[in-house]
Amino acid sequence: xxxxxxxxxxxxxxxxxxxxxxxxxxxxxxVIKVYEGSMFTATEHIDRLYRSADEIRLVIPYTKDVxxxxxxxLVEDNKLTSGHVYLQVTRxxxxxNHAFPTELTxxxxxxxxxxxxxxxxxxRFGVSTIFVEDIRWLRCDIKSLNLLGNxxxxxxxxxAHCYEAIQHRGEIVTEGSSSNIYGIKDGVxxxxxxxxxxxxxxxxxxxxxxxxxxxxxxxxxAFTKEQALQMDEVFLSSTTxxxxxxxxxxxxxxxxxxxxxxxRKIQQAFEEKVQQLTML
Ligand code: PMP
Numbered sequence: 001x002x003x004x005x006x007x008x009x010x011x012x013x014x015x016x017x018x019x020x021x022x023x024x025x026x027x028x029x030x031v032i033k034v035y036e037g038s039m040f041t042a043t044e045h046i047d048r049l050y051r052s053a054d055e056i057r058l059v060i061p062y063t064k065d066v067x068x069x070x071x072x073x074l075v076e077d078n079k080l081t082s083g084h085v086y087l088q089v090t091r092x093x094x095x096x097n098h099a100f101p102t103e104l105t106x107x108x109x110x111x112x113x114x115x116x117x118x119x120x121x122x123x124r125f126g127v128s129t130i131f132v133e134d135i136r137w138l139r140c141d142i143k144s145l146n147l148l149g150n151x152x153x154x155x156x157x158x159x160a161h162c163y164e165a166i167q168h169r170g171e172i173v174t175e176g177s178s179s180n181i182y183g184i185k186d187g188v189x190x191x192x193x194x195x196x197x198x199x200x201x202x203x204x205x206x207x208x209x210x211x212x213x214x215x216x217x218x219x220x221x222a223f224t225k226e227q228a229l230q231m232d233e234v235f236l237s238s239t240t241x242x243x244x245x246x247x248x249x250x251x252x253x254x255x256x257x258x259x260x261x262x263x264r265k266i267q268q269a270f271e272e273k274v275q276q277l278t279m280l
Contacts, residue, residue, distance in 0.1 A: 020092060
């Protein structure tokens with residue numbers, strides 16, 4: 001795995017209990033998908049990492065290009081074909097005190113790979129979800145290590161035998177516990193606008209490109225829980241889930257429990273981008 005700028009064996013890693021990531025969740029992270037040994041939308045993920053870092057006033061001590069190369073080498077070193085890279089940067093190691101440590105404290109970067117098959121059955125058949133009140137903080141645009149709200153939401157979904165929790169603030173649907181949410185009604189795609197209430201998903205950006213390519217109009221406007229239940233099609237997106245149809249929300253079956261035609265077209269357009277990457 002990668003620790004700062006060194007590739008080392010997992011067994012040789014030691015991390016401090018005084019790491020601010022461990023003590024406060026004081027750090028940021030990214031997950032980058034790897035198809036056939038190639039990282040998908042790595043530049044966009046790295047850009048978002050630096051944006052998250054800026055927002056929490058953390059300075060990553062490498063250029064974006066150097067970090068990109070380090071991640072490339074990690075994937076090569078681990079001979080990863082299908083899976084993802086996880087990376088996080090914390091504000092470093094210092095005696096526990098809420099305020100930032102001195103400027104001499106170096107951030108701690110770790111990254112490792114995880115092999116995983118693509119969730120093809122979910123893509124094919126769709127998944128069930130539940131509504132969960134969004135109790136997270138007001139900077140959900142930062143990909144922070146503080147994931148307690150997301151963890152509690154996902155656990156609720158898990159206990160309800162569902163794949164994902166669709167979070168809502170009051171009546172307004174925001175996003176999943178680890179995904180973005182979309183609804184399609186009368187040939188128009190709706191999704192929450194990018195502001196402080198949601199993470200601007202990298203897959204979301206790809207989805208919007210796919211919509212443009214297939215000629216599906218997009219309205220970046222929030223919808224309500226009630227509207228979600230009346231959509232013709234609903235789906236979610238994330239780096240690891242890609243484009244996953246939603247066929248049930250609470251007790252309401254969407255589109256007779258079958259992934260819809262537009263969702264299928266978006267999946268196909270997405271697939272073409274994956275194929276292009278692996279042909280390079
Ligand atoms: N929202 C949240 C809360 C997430 O955790 C994720 C997954 N990282 C997403 C949206 C989707 O983002 P991406 O497409 O970049 O994986």
